[in-house]
Amino acid sequence: MKTYQPLPVSFTHGEGPYLFDHDGERYLDALSGIAVCGLGHAHPAVGDAICAQSRRLLHTSNLYQIDQQEQLADELCRVAAMDRVFFANSGAEANEAALKLARLYGHGKGIDTPQVIVTEGSFHGRTLATLTATGNRRIQAGFEPLVPGFLRAPYDDLDAIRTIAANSTSVVAVLVEPVTGEGGVRVPAPGYLGELRTLCDQYGWLLMLDEIQTGMGRTGQWFAHQDSGIQPDVMTLAKGLGNGVPIGACLARGAAADIFQPGNHGSTFGGNPLSASAALAVLHTLEQEQLVARAAQLGERMRTQFEQRLATLDGVTSIRGKGLMLGIELDRPCGELVTQALQRKLLINVTAATVVRLLPPLILTDEQADHICSTVCELIERFLEASS
Numbered sequence: 356m357k358t359y360q361p362l363p364v365s366f367t368h369g370e371g372p373y374l375f376d377h378d379g380e381r382y383l384d385a386l387s388g389i390a391v392c393g394l395g396h397a398h399p400a401v402g403d404a405i406c407a408q409s410r411r412l413l414h415t416s417n418l419y420q421i422d423q424q425e426q427l428a429d430e431l432c433r434v435a436a437m438d439r440v441f442f443a444n445s446g447a448e449a450n451e452a453a454l455k456l457a458r459l460y461g462h463g464k465g466i467d468t469p470q471v472i473v474t475e476g477s478f479h480g481r482t483l484a485t486l487t488a489t490g491n492r493r494i495q496a497g498f499e500p501l502v503p504g505f506l507r508a509p510y511d512d513l514d515a516i517r518t519i520a521a522n523s524t525s526v527v528a529v530l531v532e533p534v535t536g537e538g539g540v541r542v543p544a545p546g547y548l549g550e551l552r553t554l555c556d557q558y559g560w561l562l563m564l565d566e567i568q569t570g571m572g573r574t575g576q577w578f579a580h581q582d583s584g585i586q587p588d589v590m591t592l593a594k595g596l597g598n599g600v601p602i603g604a605c606l607a608r609g610a611a612a613d614i615f616q617p618g619n620h621g622s623t624f625g626g627n628p629l630s631a632s633a634a635l636a637v638l639h640t641l642e643q644e645q646l647v648a649r650a651a652q653l654g655e656r657m658r659t660q661f662e663q664r665l666a667t668l669d670g671v672t673s674i675r676g677k678g679l680m681l682g683i684e685l686d687r688p689c690g691e692l693v694t695q696a697l698q699r700k701l702l703i704n705v706t707a708a709t710v711v712r713l714l715p716p717l718i719l720t721d722e723q724a725d726h727i728c729s730t731v732c733e734l735i736e737r738f739l740e741a742s743s
């Protein structure tokens with residue numbers, strides 16, 4: 356169905372940060388399939404893991420114990436300091452699990468109409484509940500009636516959340532992205548997550564972080580909240596977790612980890628031997644190749660170059676990001692930059708109409724990172740000249 360308007364290019368294979376089209380033309384991928392292929396394309400560790408697993412056992416269902424899923428859960432809990440994991444097949448499904456968990460938590464406390472606080476400009480997925488949670492009218496329009504049980508506050512606005520707290524007794528959780536993805540790479544003020552944690556503790560709400568785009572090393576830490584010194588009660592993952600093999604995860608800690616009981620939730624495919632093996636290979640590779648620290652370093656390097664070359668330009672309103680999640684906001688819609696970059700054999704993205712977004716793989720060399728920076732700077736300089 357016509358749910359996308361794809362660019363006029365398709366790729367036959369990839370290698371590291373490169374993709375190749377039918378004519379053998381090589382493209383440098385600064386988007387990684389929207390923050391999915393953090394290890395780049397055709398990474399041998401992932402390929403070997405899924406080949407070996409596919410020859411042994413693809414699927415058994417969650418009616419039986421699954422060793423690979425248990426090992427993946429243990430290792431995710433180790434790097435995230437969480438206690439339990441529910442496995443799904445996508446980000447939206449991981450968030451659905453979080454939202455169901457929050458409602459069950461509320462009912463357990465005697466709250467009959469539990470409400471979850473979500474923010475403007477957020478993106479949480481395309482299922483009915485997650486598009487309702489999403490703070491973007493264009494994603495919701497035409498799909499009414501939306502799902503009840505959400506209250507909305509502006510992003511990075513603690514006073515708005517305090518106002519909701521003072522006026523509602525049925526809030527059970529807050530769901531936020533530590534850095535917004537589709538909403539334009541917005542990084543909240545340094546104390547935001549810490550203060551949300553305090554408010555959640557004060558009111559008995561669950562702090563639920565959507566790290567579907569920010570997680571798995573993308574922001575230069577395993578998870579983007581880790582520099583704020585707080586722990587969420589619930590965290591969702593997907594995109595970078597399987598490097599292209601579909602898998603989502605909803606992690607929980609403390610009391611939140613024991614809310615779901617047998618029969619409360621489920622998934623036929625979630626955490627099957629194949630996807631769990633792929634995610635284990637991703638996790639091990641990120642550790643062995645020290646790619647999380649490398650993402651922080653590369654992010655610094657790229658951001659410095661953007662600041663040096665673009666910050667003083669009229670038309671560039673902000674350069675921001677965390678690790679390898681970078682956004683350059685212009686003062687005008689700039690969607691055409693995507694096609695112009697494609698002509699230069701570079702894959703980039705524009706989100707929220709005016710924000711050039713880069714989500715390159717974590718395995719870039721310095722030279723590849725510099726090439727992305729110089730090409731993007733040149734494209735933006737020319738675009739601003741031509742459209743002023």
Ligand SMILES: *Cc1c(COP(=O)(O)O)cnc(C)c1O
Pocket residue numbers: 445446447448450478479480481532536537565566567568593594
């Ligand atoms: C992509 C994304 C989702 C949805 O993930 P799907 O796998 O497309 O369902 C949810 N939240 C955030 C922050 C995302 O970036």
